[in-house]
Amino acid sequence: MLPFADNPVLAEAAEVGRELARTRRVAATIGSPRAALAADAQRSLEARLEALYEDPETRGLLDGALTARAGVLRAAVESWRSTLAARELREQATAVATDAASERRSLIQSEALLVATLRGQADRLERDRSARLAERIDGEAFRDGVLETLAAIRIREARAQLERGLLLTGQMRAIITEALPALTRGEPLLLLGETGGAKTALAEYLARVELGREPELVSGYGDITSAQLIGSHELRSVGGATVSVFVAGPLLRAMTEGRPVILDEVNAMPAEFLKRLNRILQLRPGQQFGVQENNGAPVTIAAGFAVLATANEQTPHRYRGIDRMSAELVNRFGANSYRVHYPDSGLEYTATPRENALLAAASIADASGEVALSVDELERVARAAFVSQQVFAGSHGEGFSRFVSTEREIDGRPGLEESVLAPRTLVAIVQKVAGSGGQVSLDQALRRFVDGVMHAEDRQVLTVILQSQGFLSGRGDETPRSQ
Known part of the structure; x- marks a missing residue:
């Protein structure tokens, strides 16, 4: 107006x-x-x-x-x-x-x-x-x-x-445009990045919206087995008799039904499965896969099958149970490996983080575009999120370095060890405020977030970042650089 x-x-x-x-x-x-x-x-x-x-x-x-x-x-x-x-x-x-x-x-x-x-x-x-x-x-x-x-x-x-599942920033549009032709040929895709950067959301969007198929989704964890992913024999009652029946797992279902499979946090999966995955990543629609778990029975891979894998950065102190992927495995993805950066990545400290602000606003907007928070609040919380994301990702440049302790800067370590106001965290916080009917202020929600951070130095750094944007007044008077 x-x-x-x-x-x-x-x-x-x-x-x-x-x-x-x-x-x-x-x-x-x-x-x-x-x-x-x-x-x-x-x-x-x-x-x-x-x-x-x-x-x-x-x-x-x-x-x-x-x-x-x-x-x-x-x-x-x-x-x-x-x-x-x-x-x-x-x-x-x-x-x-x-x-x-x-x-x-x-x-x-x-x-x-x-x-x-x-x-x-x-x-x-x-x-x-x-x-x-x-x-x-x-x-x-x-x-x-x-x-x-x-x-x-x-x-x-x-x-x-x-x-529909994904905010289409310039970065996301660029990845989709480049990756889509390879995916239609059944080539595998690897999305790398820090936590909360929308890697899984991008994989799901590529499968559902761009490829038009509902994907199989497998979340990585250390004790999952190849049999659970590919399939195994189970005892079933048939005509009054107990027989052994082979039951396909999510990976094999995707192959036979011509659907994408998303391997979320693939580097958290056990080495035993990753060795099998090396071979699977070389397969394309029309080729055959011998199912070892079913006595080598061949399965013809249907058109529409593709592997979309996501992986967190290989930083053991941040992501428990994450192993370094072998060069052999990474090479299987060829040129289809994409690093998914946080929104506004590459901006100077003083620049306006428009993508973080748009994400925050859109997540709480009503059908008319009306937003429950003020423009000032949205701009300040978006900037706090942007700064925390860049500090977490290791930006030590002008402006960001004030939030990195001297010891960490000397060692080349990020200013935040384990915690960050990631995009999904930003969305959760503003939605809590907007959905509270006025009972929870933005400052209160941010205070709850900081209080829930387990790492003591991270709590202090996040407090300083939020204070720099006018939040959490009276807390965390010492800056990390004074340590």
């Missing part, structure tokens, strides 16, 4: 309008114990807006503001449509390449020309969009209104993306 703070009448009308929209949603909720209360409040707010509009002088101000608002909306919608059109063109170009990859061939000349044309059209659309928007901006208020409207649209889109 246009910034009306300089005019008290317009500021009041804007606030009443926002509250009315929220109140109408509650009043329309079937079964809500507060629906009747909201209905009464709705009538009162509507009456207040009518009273403002009845005054001739106020009516002129409101009409002018509404006209300006309509101009803002038109400019924002036109800009967003161009963004979507450019994105669609790029997706069409990717689809051409993916189709060729699924047929195990390179692009023919006409396809290569089509891909170049589509991408060129997308680039021109983006340039024209920026130029047209710049031409339409008439003053600071108009610009701010357009940017605010575009932000609300982006939040609604991000909310829909999260409901």
Whole structure:
């Protein structure tokens, strides 16, 4: 909405309008114990807006503001449509390449020309969009209104993306675009990264949305056996007799049914299985796999099968039970190994962590894009999360180094040993606040998070990070660098 703070009448009308929209949603909720209360409040707010509009002088101000608002909306919608059109063109170009990859061939000349044309059209659309928007901006208020409207649209889109399982940041789109052709050929994929960075979510999105198949999901743990993953004989009662029947495990089911299998935290799986996996990773749809657990019976691998593996960074003091993957195993993934970085990775300390902020906002936004937390709170908690993620990942550069103790900096160790305000942690915290009905503040939720950290020095570092963003006042006066 246009910034009306300089005019008290317009500021009041804007606030009443926002509250009315929220109140109408509650009043329309079937079964809500507060629906009747909201209905009464709705009538009162509507009456207040009518009273403002009845005054001739106020009516002129409101009409002018509404006209300006309509101009803002038109400019924002036109800009967003161009963004979507450019994105669609790029997706069409990717689809051409993916189709060729699924047929195990390179692009023919006409396809290569089509891909170049589509991408060129997308680039021109983006340039024209920026130029047209710049031409339409008439003053600071108009610009701010357009940017605010575009932000609300982006939040609604991000909310829909999260409901499908993954926030499509630039990093995620790039990995999907590059990995998809190989996956359609049945080649294996390895996603590496720190905890909470959405590796599993990305693997599930690739399987369900991009490949269109429900995956088998196997979580890694130290005592899982090859028989549990591939299959084993079990005693069953058949016609009154007890017989031994071979029952396929998740890996074999995926092979025979033509579905992807996700091996989550593959480096937590036992060496015995990883040795078998070396061979499996070389197989492709159409080839046969001799099932050792079923007397070597051959199984033909159906189209659609692919292995998607995730692995945490090989840092034993952080991830218990994690072993270093052999070079032989890693090499089986070839060029299909991707490092999944935390959101906003690579930004300078002073830069705005837009991806963390968008994730936090989208995770608590309602269908209209309304967010329960203030812009200031979202920006500060997103920055705290961003800083903690970079410190955890080992950033010792300008700005981040203030949160790394001298001893750790000398040793080249990360400033946080075991704990981090990872993306999924950030989402859990803001959702707790937004879903508390005003009973839990953001500061309280962050305090609970820090209190639950087991590592004493990590608690101190996280406290300093949060204090740097205005949270947890009065706690953790000593900085890590003083140790």
